[in-house]
Amino acid sequence: MDLATVMKAAREAAQNAYAPYSGFRVGAAILTEGGTLRAGCNVENASYGLGICAERSAAVAMALADPEDRKIRLVAVASPNAAPCFPCGACRQVLREFGCKGVVLEDPAEASGLRHYPFEALLPHSFGPEHL
Numbered sequence: 001m002d003l004a005t006v007m008k009a010a011r012e013a014a015q016n017a018y019a020p021y022s023g024f025r026v027g028a029a030i031l032t033e034g035g036t037l038r039a040g041c042n043v044e045n046a047s048y049g050l051g052i053c054a055e056r057s058a059a060v061a062m063a064l065a066d067p068e069d070r071k072i073r074l075v076a077v078a079s080p081n082a083a084p085c086f087p088c089g090a091c092r093q094v095l096r097e098f099g100c101k102g103v104v105l106e107d108p109a110e111a112s113g114l115r116h117y118p119f120e121a122l123l124p125h126s127f128g129p130e131h132l
């Protein structure tokens with residue numbers, strides 16, 4: 001599956017964002033090692049601190065959908081409000097849990113409109129399940 005297809009799923013998920021407080025809409029699409037797409041969007045809350053980011057909601061959707069296919073090959077993140085929209089630190093750690101290998105973001109500076117980052121570039125020297 002190509003990067004553009006994964007990004008399309010992230011853009012579609014952003015349309016379902018529940019962001020009445022920030023107005024900042026985000027979608028994420030995870031491509032699993034098994035070749036399946038799992039999407040998520042940010043879901044905010046009147047108790048502001050309870051909001052969840054798009055990347056983590058996609059990771060939860062993936063974990064729920066198929067316990068046999070919980071490795072992340074790639075995650076795409078899209079927002080109509082910012083390009084690129086980098087995953088926050090908390091989301092990087094949650095993606096790390098599931099072995100995320102790469103992140104693709106919208107980037108108007110690139111000819112393709114997309115930029116791929118090896119996961120290690122976004123969260124170097126990370127802590128993960130194999131350290132326990």
Ligand code: THU
Pocket residue numbers: 019022024025026041042043044051052053054055077085086087088091
């Ligand atoms: N947000 C995400 O969903 N993902 C990101 O990568 C950055 C931030 C959300 C959290 C909150 O609902 C809104 O964007 C503003 O921070």
